[in-house]
Every structure is written in C-alpha cells, then in structure tokens.
Amino acid sequence: MKNVLLIVTVLFFGAFTSAQNSFQNKTVKILPKSKLKITGDTNIKSFDCVFDxxxxxxxxxxxxxxxxxNHVRFKNAVLGLNTKGFDCGNGPINSDFHKLIQSEKYPHILIELLEIRRQQEGSANAVVNITIAETRKEHTFPVEFSKGEVSNISGILMLDIKDFKLEPPKKLFGMIVVKDDIEINFNLKVKK
Incomplete structure (x- = not known):
C-alpha cells in the first residue's frame, strides 16, 4: 500500500511539474504599421493622443x-509604452496629457498580457494588467484578430482614470474639465 501511495505521489507531482514547465518561448515583432492612440473627452471637445x-x-x-x-496564458508578455511617444496634436493638450499621466515621474505605461480566451473565430477576450503612474489594474476586454504570417490584433480598452489615482486637469478656473473615461484604441500588426 505504501508503494502504491508513493508511486501515485511521484506521478502527481511529476505531472504537475511538467505542466508548469510547459510554457513555450516565442519572440514576436510589432511592425511599424501598427497604430495605438488614447482618446479622451472634455466638456467641450474630444482629443486624441497618438503613439509614435x-x-x-x-x-x-x-x-x-x-x-x-481556446485558452492561452502568458508570462512576461509586457508592452512598455514610453510616454514621450504620445502626441496629442498641440502643445497645451500635450502638456496637460503628460501632467495627467505624470510622465516626468513615471515615463512608461505598461500593458501586460495575462491570458486570451477565444470566443469564436476571429474574436477573443483578453485579460491584461495596465500600469499607469505605478498603479496597476486588471482589465478584461474583447479583441479581434486575424491569423497569418502577419497577425492583426485590434480592440478598444476603456479605462477610468480615477482607477489609476489620476487627477484630470481643469482649465479656465474649472470651466474646461477632462472626463474620467478614456479609451486605448489599438491595431497591432504582429509578426511571429
């Protein structure tokens, strides 16, 4: 009986260990044709900050x-966005945007891909950790994708800036106010 218990224990832990070590390594290349922008809104007009x-x-x-x-988990799949790469179209909006995300103190926005769960052909739910100004939040959102030598991955991630402890700037004595909701809109061209 002790031998049977020992064999079952060894097999169980052996299977567990091999499952943990079965992560595969791959290098992906994000092509220059990719697009990413952050869109926000004020009580007067909207603005786009395009990432170079x-x-x-x-x-x-x-x-x-x-x-x-239909389920893939990731480790170390982190996309770092240098905040200097965002251009909002003009100087004052750029300045306000960089103050909002505290880019002087925190020069990167991090997007860490945790898992993808395919829903149907060409669509999935992605789970990511977003880190802005040292505050990290997990988000789940839908993505569309196409497979091939170059894959296309697109989606819109809605965020509330208050979740990241960011204080929206107010202009003209509070008459112009940035709204709390922003969206990250991306269309990535990825080569494996």
Missing part, C-alpha cells in the same frame, strides 16, 4: 501555454 511607433521596442520575447483549446 518609433518609441516601441521592435521585438518582444514572450512565454505562453495553452491550457485548453
């Missing part, structure tokens, strides 16, 4: 494991 892809690292090593046919 030249500020993006070209290749990203990632680790992933497929738990189930």
């Amino acid at each position: 892809m030249k500020f993006l690292q070209k290749e990203y090593p990632i680790e992933y494991i497929t738990d189930e046919p």
